[in-house]
Amino acid sequence: MGGSSVQFLLTLILLFLLCMRPTIANYLGLGDTHLGCKEHERQALLKIKQDLIDDYGLLSSWSSNQDCCMWSGLRCSNQTGHVIMLNLNASSFRSWPLRGKLNPSLFELKYLTYLDVSFNDFNQSQIPKIIGSLSNLRHLDLYDANFGRNIPFQLGNLSNLQYLNLGWNNFNIPENIEWLPQLSSLEYLCMSTVNLSKVNNWLHVVNKLPYLTSLYLSSCNLPNIFSVPLVNSSTSLDGLDLSYNSLTSSSSVLEWLFNSNTSIVALDLSYNRFQGLIPDGFSKINSLAKLYFYKNEFEGGIPKSFGGMCNLKILSLSLNNLSGQLLEFFQNLTGCANHSIQSLNFDWNQIMGSLPDITTFPSLRILRLHSNHLKGIVPESLGKQSNLETLYLSNNSLEGVISEAHFSNLTKLKHLALPHTLVFNFSFDWVPPFQLDEISLGSCQLGPRFPTWLRTQKYYSWIDISNSRISDIISNSDWIFSRQVEYMNLSFNQISGQIPNLSLEFTSYPIIDLSSNKLEGGIPQFLFESAYLDVSKNMLSGPISALCEVQNGNLNFLVLSNNRLSGQIPDSCWMHLEGLQVLNLANNHFHGKIPSSVGFLHRIVSLDLDNNNFSGELPSSLNNCKELIFLNLGYNALVGQIPIWLGTSYPNLIILILRSNHFNGSVPIHLCHLEHLQVLDLALNQISGCIPKCLNNLSALTKKDSPDAAIIHSSLETIGIMEYVFSYIDHLFFMWKGKEHEYKNILGLLKSIDLSSNNLTGRIPGEVVELVGLVSLNLSRNRLTGQITSEIGMLQSLDALDLSKNQLSSGIPSSLSHIDRLSVLDLSNNNLSGKIPTGPQLDTFNASSYEGNPNLCGAPLPKKCSGEEIAQNPAMNGSREHAGMQDEKEGFISMGFYVSVALGFIAGFWGVVGTLVLNMSLRVAFFRFLNDFKDRLYVAISVNMARVQRQLQN
Template sequence: MKAIQEIYLSDNLLVLAENQVRGDSGLNEIGKLPDFSVLDLGYNFLNGSISKSFGQLSNLHVLRLAGNSFDGDVISEAHFSNFYNLGKLDLSYTSLTLKFNTGWIPPFQLSQIKLCSCKLGPGFPDWLRTQKDFLLVLEYPDISASGISDSLPYWFWGHGLWYLNMSFNQISGTFPTHSIDITHLDLRSNNFSGPLPHFSLYFGFIGTINLSKNKFTGSVSPICNFTGAVYLTLFDLSNNLFSGVVPDCLNCTELKFLDLSDNELSGEIPMWLGQRLSSLVFLSLQRNQFRGRIPHQLCELKYLQILDLSVNKISDSIPPCLKNFNSMAKKVSLDRRIELHLLDALYVTSLIDVRYVDEALITWKGTKQNYPQLGLLLAIDLSCNKLTGEIPEELSSLQELVALNLSRNFFTGKILQKIGHLRQLEVLDLSRNKFSGNIPTSLSELTFLSILDLSYNDLSGKIPTSTQLQSFDPSSFSHNRGLCGPPISPNCSMVEPPPGKPAVGGEEDSDEYMKWFYTGMGLGFEVGFWGFCSVVFFKRSWRHSYYRYLDNAKDWVYVSFVLLKARLVGRIKGLSTRSD
């Protein structure tokens, strides 16, 4: 071992966590010391393989090797053969492969299992069943990102759990009809299906439920039957197949994160979101089928930092009361990242430290782009809706706003003259609307602006001069009538306004229309032609009538041609006689 910065060796505890211990020989030497009850070598630079002699620490209660690089080394039951007293096991982020024989019964009973990023799959580890059979001893299993691509066994929900993380696997199956006792549940990025389960949160403890990126279907009405929902702080149902109206029953005064994006939810945006969820920091209803206007009750969410209502069917105008978002209007103390740090006093001795960090994805030019520091992001995204009217003047009071996306709507009038008051703005997208007039000169005062798109509007005049605005690509200002000056042209003296084009949709929509026009014309001709031929071929009477019609037409053309020829010959002879 080298570069040990801190060592704590007392009461049979060896703690060398988060130092710079390197190599593998030292780890195997420790296996010769049988009296340790706690061994914590987490987050060092240990590598290589782990000797089976390491399993001789028969008095070990806590083993933590998390955050080291064992490069896929295989751990078998021989490594754990003498761990009779082991209660807490943390091998997270070690890339270890746990390969146990089918039917193996461990000699220990764990209360905490942390095996994130270990290789457990593809089958579901059946030895975990032995850890659940002892009443409620197992309180903290983490088997996330462990390569499991199996269905969840029937016995798994036999007892309640304090914390469960099975995220980033390919686990499938449905949930039982009875209520599931849980406090922190993370099942995101799996293949779970069926209706939304019924949950019961432990009384008095703040809870989190993340079911995003699965295949759940049906209504979200089971939330009305949640027990202890008042203590829920994070609720994420995004990227599923939920449908229907959001019921008026959720009462979560502690809820900070609500993400219902990428589903098929419909109806109007619930007014009660702003009335009952007063602690909300993050609200996303993106990519659903919500319609109607933005309820003014949302303005009561004074702690809101991110509001995403994009890609819906919302109409009417922006309510001026959005100025009441205090977190966006005033400089307040914000965490560097929006993070839920959940550490309950009753479980300090169990070392349960649950952290949830949400990630913001800004929709930009049709794609989602990740924002690295969510806690610094104050964003409003209303893009891809049917909003109309002008941008309310009150929006200029949100002086701490970082990202504003109003693209692909039907806004009219001039761009907010006081847009320069939004001094912290880094992202501004007003493209594909019907804004007209000049670009406000105050826009040149936005020194932090790094993403700008004003394309496909009816803007005109000279682009304000500033180092910031002239550094953007000309596409940021394209398809506007009469805009001139750098970066789209050297100056305004010789520039003629280009012919007007429709702002909303632009060239892409025009090309799409022509493509479908020609496709439809070709299909129409083909269907008509073969339909006619089919009728003539299969119906004898029609076929005879059609042939008779062709004969009559041929005779008529022949007779008409002969008569016309006779007349022309007669006239020519008459002209030659007169000339003689």
């Protein structure tokens, strides 16, 4: 070939390559790096940025002088330079969420194929309707972005859309979802938490999506379907989540599943209301690999047909009403299923029997059986289950000895939870073949020393050895604390020593509970890097200044009560603890003023500073803590008037304790605005003035019922890939029936007003009788005057009433006898007069309830009322004739008779005493008898002397 021909051929090749450059570059993943983004798209993105509040700089790279294709969260086309991807998913950037709204300039990004703004906060604004015009969109993710209002039907115009996630927002209840079938290319649909209660044809609608492979409708209030859709279901559906709805066995959903030609791989029906026996129909879905029935009402056992489900890997039946023998459960899974099954979750049922040999399930990785009724021993064959990773047997009645043989081949074991009924018999130097991630041995008998084998576990993130009779020294056990720990519970042991002051940085914010031990010394700084820290009921001492060295916005619960901690509360710490919900410093030796920086705790719901020596006035900054539910400042040295803002700043306050301080002034009427208040304790102060008449505005006390028995504060924490709810239960020591009791799990049932030991004057307001939910009312030790309202009997829930040591006058209302629950009554030391009313409940009180009222009369006081007949011996009661005959018989008994009897008794008494002096055992027995006899003798002589006096008068 000539030179010219070669040159011509090279020219053609060069032209071809120039024409194909974008295609080849795109194929090779290179592309033209000099295209840059389009100017109108960059301007649109800057407008989008203007409407977003970026607290942590997620969009810091979005600048007007840069190529927008280089901005974070963006991707441009290698061929055209148009923006094709906008990813502002806050979780993927590990950033705090963006806030604000989506600007309509989004319309300018016409070539977008991928849009993800999930895990942000759009303040319940509406999804921009303009998104429906982005016809190239294939992926739209709006999950958990706090969108609200109506779902725009314009989304139905996105005919190329393959992925749509609208879950976990705050939309209005849609009337229909008829726009969905227009998304003919849709493969993935999530509408979890969208309220579909009005969409009765939801199953018909989603059944029209021919390419749908994944459908997530969790927590949608789905109505039950009672007719099977006529349109055949997509055969490509492989993931279906209908959990957290109210579907019942009468629904046709199950019939649809059993009769359709679906190829479902994962099916989640958890948290519904399916009842009766588990249907055999599930075994018809041959493709099923994951089946979740968690928290339903299924009964009986597992159908035998499940043994033929050859692809079944996960079977979750926890929290149902299953019963029967565990051996039968396992036998019904024998077939091809026992070779494929990897996870069996049967927690929280009523399954009985012993633990069978599980080596018939060679692929088993997870076995969860805790909280059933299992008995018998744990077979040693368990140690042969080489694939086992999770073993939960806790809260059963299994017995016998656990030895090294039970774990001989469990090299993959990661999660272990055993019941306290088992006896551990490991050799001192035993080294397990596994490294546990979770150790749950609470209430097991592990002590008195920390088990040696536990020291070999270097990588655990979860350890619960609470109440396990350990009395070791913690300072010799540095291995307990590790960087990766996420949950630690060593409470209710006898662990002593000082917590080691480690220079430790946790990889996460752990839950740590070291309460109810004998720990001493100070609290090291690293512990304050927790999300939940409870070191209460120990002997810890010193200041808590180490708290100021950390800046932990993730600390939610801080419980340091019942220790020997001292010093002033630093004023510079609290502004860094903006996430704190519970602060309990009660029963320590703190002093000084309550720091004003506590007002920075805007999320705090429970503040307990009880029984310290805090002084000064309440800082006004406390009125910024508007979420408070529990406030206990009792037993301190606080002074000044009770602030008005206590009644206006806390709309949710349930418990208010200011007991035993030096508050003065009057009771602010603004406290009457606390409509949720159930406990008001202002006792032992210097409060004067009248009791506010507006107490009947405390609406929680005007109702007999209580919303919850306990006052619980919860926090959702993520540990690993799991989410756990950790709770703190408010508690207080309350004077009840003369003794101080700790109220915790029933604190929410307590409804009490205690204004005792103050300088209150005036009358008891009649409005108090509207507080029909009151359980305890204590107004004692004041200077109250006037009469007890005649309608006091309306307080039907009252168990304790103390009005003693006042200046109340007039009679005791007869309606008091209508309170049949009353078990404590003290009206003593007043100016009450007249006859004491009677009734089945009032008759149980003795004279101490009424003493100190000179003008009261009637039982149980010895003073009889004017004109009152002398009570007769009940054995003598009968007809008038019988009473007359008895009086005639008693006429033969004279005063001399009683004198003779008395002299004879005295002579005999000293004769007996002479004998007793010589016999110690008889002397002890006699005086016990005498103490009992003297009361009976006094009553008998009093009654008979009264009869004698009556005869002498006649």
